[in-house]
Amino acid sequence: MRRLYPVLGAVLLIAAPLLFAAVSDEAVRLRNLSLAELENEQPALAEETLARLVEVVEDDPLPFANLAIATLRQQRFDEALKWIEKALEIDPKDAALITIKADVLQWSGSPDKAFDLYRQAATLAPDRVQIQYALYRQTSMVPPEVVGDTADETLAQLARLRPDNLLVALQRGQRAIANGDRQVATESYLRIRELLWQAPPAAETLVNQILDALEANDLAAARVPGLRLENVLKITAMYREGLRELTMGIQGMPLELFRNEPAATALGRPAEVRFRGQALTTKPGTGHAVAVADFDGDQKSDFAWIVDEGTATLETRLSSKGGEPGARLPATGVEHLVVAD
Numbered sequence: 001m002r003r004l005y006p007v008l009g010a011v012l013l014i015a016a017p018l019l020f021a022a023v024s025d026e027a028v029r030l031r032n033l034s035l036a037e038l039e040n041e042q043p044a045l046a047e048e049t050l051a052r053l054v055e056v057v058e059d060d061p062l063p064f065a066n067l068a069i070a071t072l073r074q075q076r077f078d079e080a081l082k083w084i085e086k087a088l089e090i091d092p093k094d095a096a097l098i099t100i101k102a103d104v105l106q107w108s109g110s111p112d113k114a115f116d117l118y119r120q121a122a123t124l125a126p127d128r129v130q131i132q133y134a135l136y137r138q139t140s141m142v143p144p145e146v147v148g149d150t151a152d153e154t155l156a157q158l159a160r161l162r163p164d165n166l167l168v169a170l171q172r173g174q175r176a177i178a179n180g181d182r183q184v185a186t187e188s189y190l191r192i193r194e195l196l197w198q199a200p201p202a203a204e205t206l207v208n209q210i211l212d213a214l215e216a217n218d219l220a221a222a223r224v225p226g227l228r229l230e231n232v233l234k235i236t237a238m239y240r241e242g243l244r245e246l247t248m249g250i251q252g253m254p255l256e257l258f259r260n261e262p263a264a265t266a267l268g269r270p271a272e273v274r275f276r277g278q279a280l281t282t283k284p285g286t287g288h289a290v291a292v293a294d295f296d297g298d299q300k301s302d303f304a305w306i307v308d309e310g311t312a313t314l315e316t317r318l319s320s321k322g323g324e325p326g327a328r329l330p331a332t333g334v335e336h337l338v339v340a341d
Helices: 006-019 025-039 043-056 060-072 077-090 095-108 109-122 129-141 150-161 166-179 182-195 201-215 221-233 239-247
Strands: 288-292 302-311 310-316 324-330
Touching: 025 043, 025 060, 025 109, 025 302, 043 060, 060 095, 077 166, 095 109, 109 129, 109 150, 129 150, 150 166, 150 310, 166 182, 166 239, 182 201, 182 221, 201 221, 239 302
Parallel strands: none
Antiparallel strands: 288 302, 302 310, 310 324
């Protein structure tokens, strides 16, 4: 037993720095406020909030990284680079931080340097979809001799991570055709045919043309239909959803957690909620089809229902007017109400 103690002590010494050091409530408040300001496209306000957060939390990369994003969105590239370098001094191997630096370099006009950093981040985080897609997107902005096999390798990673993503399948199929890889191209377009739903009729025709050409081992004949297919599908919901799965479409992805902070596993203690009924003054048994919603945008519930008093009419009652009956509209034969914006 005596021989085990030094080993256990060494393990504890190594693991201790990796544990999350709890931050103050003020730090959490400022972090959440700055994230809300960034989300609401208020980078100047976020910059002020993050400057206060730096004074509260000095040894965590989050405030510096998010300051880089706040200044990047204000087109102050030199300051953004300064802030992200401070974050990287704390954690130089963090893939998210390296990606933010790559974003700054890309937007400031250094695509080659950005490409190297995206590739480094993608190697460190092979399962982070958005980082992998950022690298793939960057391959189109640097010379082919610099890209090498990176685009194909990254698409293979994305296909592994998101096998049902239409955009990934389309891009992989097009590149396979261009590379003369009949097997990967066939796999991609067979998968696309399985994924298509509610697509324009032209899409099915193009997929069949591509697969016919691939079956005949005529990859050249498949190239143009492959390009047309993506153009046809760009207007569809499934294409847009596929793109949203790969990228947020914003300048820089802010950090949401402090260093080594565990992700939330619960929503906290439930708040006590009580419901209080409110009687309607219309005579009993003379109404039906009740609908409840906020009709006038005052954050209070309003009512609508069909009143049967000889002739069926639609009656609305607004909470802002004390629930008193409003104007009535003819509603003969109406059995159900549906609320919509």
